[in-house]
Amino acid sequence: MIHKTMDLQQYLEIDPSNTPLPQLHQFLLGSVSPRPICFASTIDAKGQLNLAPFSFFNVVSANPPVVVFSPNNSGRDGTPKQTYLNAKAVPEVVVNVVSYAMVQQMNVAAAPWEHGVSEFEKAGFTAVPSDLVKPMRVGESPVQLECKVIEIKEFGEGGGSGKLIMAQVLKMHINKEVLGADGKLDPFKMNLVGRMGGAWYCLPGVGSMFELSQPMQPTLGYDRLPEAVRMSKVLTGNELGQLSALPVEPTQTDYTQALAWLSDQGFENLSLDQWHNREEAAKKLLSAKLVCEAAALLML
Numbered sequence: 001m002i003h004k005t006m007d008l009q010q011y012l013e014i015d016p017s018n019t020p021l022p023q024l025h026q027f028l029l030g031s032v033s034p035r036p037i038c039f040a041s042t043i044d045a046k047g048q049l050n051l052a053p054f055s056f057f058n059v060v061s062a063n064p065p066v067v068v069f070s071p072n073n074s075g076r077d078g079t080p081k082q083t084y085l086n087a088k089a090v091p092e093v094v095v096n097v098v099s100y101a102m103v104q105q106m107n108v109a110a111a112p113w114e115h116g117v118s119e120f121e122k123a124g125f126t127a128v129p130s131d132l133v134k135p136m137r138v139g140e141s142p143v144q145l146e147c148k149v150i151e152i153k154e155f156g157e158g159g160g161s162g163k164l165i166m167a168q169v170l171k172m173h174i175n176k177e178v179l180g181a182d183g184k185l186d187p188f189k190m191n192l193v194g195r196m197g198g199a200w201y202c203l204p205g206v207g208s209m210f211e212l213s214q215p216m217q218p219t220l221g222y223d224r225l226p227e228a229v230r231m232s233k234v235l236t237g238n239e240l241g242q243l244s245a246l247p248v249e250p251t252q253t254d255y256t257q258a259l260a261w262l263s264d265q266g267f268e269n270l271s272l273d274q275w276h277n278r279e280e281a282a283k284k285l286l287s288a289k290l291v292c293e294a295a296a297l298l299m300l
Contacts (some may be wrong), residue, residue: 021160026197029055034194034202035096038069038095039106041135042086044115049127050082051119053098055195056162065169067095067145070162078159080160082115090216091149092133093167096141100191102201105140131172142190144173213245220246220295229298234279235286242291243298250296258285258293272297 016024029035038057042050056070059192072079087093098106103126109119124140130146136243137144147167155162180186187204194202202208222230222244262270262281272278278297285294 025160029195030197033196035196037106037193037195038067039098039109039138039141040069040071040083041094041096041138042083043090043092043135043175044086045089047134048116049118049120050086050115051123051125051138052081052083053106054083057095060166066150066166067147067169068164068166069095070164072163073159073161074156076159078157079163080163082161084165087149087152087165090134092135092137093149093165094133094137094146095145095147095167095169096138097143097190098193099140099142100193102140103193103201104136106193130171137173142175142178143185145169146171146173188268189192200244215245215247217247219250220244224249226299228275232279234276234283239286240282242286243295246291246295250292252294252296252297252300254292255300258290258297260291261285261288261290 014024014027019027035055036057038054040052040054044050054069054071054073054074057068058066059065071083071087073080083093105123105125108123109125111122113119113122118127119125120136120138127136128139128144130137133148137146147169149165149167151166153162153164153166155164167247174185178185178189180189187209188206191203194204196202220243222240225240226244229235229243232240235243258281260283262268263285267281267284270277270281272281282294282297285291285297
């Protein structure tokens with residue numbers, strides 16, 4: 001394998017078995033972020049409602065549709081979450097997604113309310129009856145998933161130990177206002193909140209979102225790039241990734257187009273005989289999304 005030399009001394013080594021739980025918790029949550037938020041609505045055997053957010057959450061299957069989330073034991077006193085207890089007693093849950101318009105109310109629901117207190121009432125949410133399960137839906141959520149619990153996997157009994165709940169989606173409720181003209185969910189209209197480390201959250205702002213074309217066939221690959229390109233001090237890992245993702249090698253036409261674009265941008269007098277100048281020119285082409293042209297400049 002061909003890789004640049006890495007300075008491994010710059011890495012902090014963490015042994016989970018010898019790291020205090022609060023510190024380990026911070027390292028884990030700060031590393032795996034942003035995370036989607038599962039706003040889980042459950043009900044106990046007496047019919048008492050519970051509503052709580054969890055950021056150990058994702059969708060793991062489309063056929064059948066399955067989501068997972070983990071209401072971990074309290075890191076402070078090791079007690080299990082009411083959501084977990086309810087899911088064992090009544091194996092049903094409504095997973096509500098969290099948009100920015102409701103995040104402050106969600107934060108109120110996250111407070112350690114006593115069992116029997118309705119977070120719907122405390123946070124001011126609208127409890128909407130579900131069609132197929134007993135727990136209520138959150139009316140303010142743009143997407144609500146009615147689910148049946150199919151399995152609960154327990155990881156230990158102490159503080160911070162996980163209780164992984166696997167739930168099959170029986171029915172989805174999608175607010176039409178978050179659909180785009182193509183009938184698909186619009187991420188900007190959804191405006192979902194992501195959970196970061198500590199007290200931080202994030203949003204899918206226009207400046208922070210980008211698209212990557214999905215490689216549906218083998219690409220050129222990092223190992224096919226010339227050694228001088230792979231070892232570049234000018235090009236970043238992402239830029240090398242752009243070059244590696246090309247489906248075919250660049251052509252002489254790409255090279256001619258690269259020169260023409262550089263000339264149009266006022267770089268006609270740039271001496272490409274100097275490798276550093278060539279790297280800088282390729283960097284400018286990559287920033288303009290002219291990947292084939294940049295590759296031609298570096299490979300031909």
